[in-house]
Amino acid sequence: MKRFLLLLLAIGVLAACKSKKKAGSGNEPMTFEDFQALFTPGNLPYRLTPDTLQLKLADSLRLDTAALRFLTDTLPKGDFTKNEGVKFYPLQRISGSVVDYVVVKAAGRSQSVGYLCFLDKKGKYLNRIRGASTGSADGTVTSLQIDSKNVVKISSETKLSGSRSALKEDFYMVNPDGTVTLIMTNSNGPTNAGQIFNPIDTLPRKHKFSGDYTSGEMNIVSIRDGDDAKTFQFFITFSKDNGNCKGELSGKGHYIAGNRGEYKDKESSCGISFQFSAGRVSIREIGGCGAYRGIKCFFEGGFVKKAEKKKKK
Secondary structure: OHHHHHHHHHHHHHHHHHHOOOOOOOOOOOOHHHHHHOOEEEOOOEEEOHHHHOOOOOHHHOOOHHHHOOOOOOOOOOOOOOOOOOEEEEEEEEEOOOOEEEEEEEEOOOOEEEEEEEEOOOOOEEEEEEEEEOOOOOOOEEEEEEOOOOOEEEEEEEEOOOOOEEEEEEEEEEOOOOOEEEEEEEEOOOOOOOOOOOOOOOOOOOOOOOEEEEOOOOOEEEEEEOOOOOEEEEEEEEEEOOOOEEEEEEEEEEEEOOOEEEEEOOOOOOEEEEEEEOOEEEEEEOOOOHHHEOOOOOOOEEEEEOOOOOOOO
């Protein structure tokens, strides 16, 4: 009887030891589920900025060779020299409507780069794009944003003379095979950093509150007529702290009691309150809109309505 009990005890110890083996260690290869578990799960909208890439991560979080085999061995190609000793870190994994996304940080001596990798619904690697960076040779920094409709925006900013900067925004649609299609490009041009591209500029502005409200060269709240008298289209863009903190948001709001308006994002907690008065509008956040702005600034402040240019007869 004692021998039988000892045998059962030995089997139990062996089973416990086996269950405590680290995934991917020894003779047990890393599974795709193990690989996924390395990334923080997230939802859309998603934003990755140079400031986020500059944050130091613990070496214990680094992706090893076993993890990188689920991606590609040419991940950092074209961005780093052979002798930089690039380290890779897992940032985020997000389920998309067409493909799934994993975001990987590559840290070298010259810069840090955030890669947006596309995987099919079965976990097969398809492609990657360079989403964000802390600075290339010409001083250009880039940031990445994916909205709730899975549209990918890559923003590139190059410092010019003085406090001026040139901004270029490329919008992409992701295809099921991992390729991307360029939908639209916005650019203020390399010689005129004071120009703002307004995507709703040509829409009707017959409502008494419709028009463009500004606060300095690079800050605008644009209001246009909605589908009816109770709704409005808006576009907000701002640049604060000498261009170090920016925000951009567009959508459809609705008018409420008095001279007030409100917008609430259906896909996130972001909300904006609009207070209209004679020739002015004041805005403030009524929800977290961090996916659409820098972490050190907010959608807030007062803006003065610009006089509309009269059309020549």
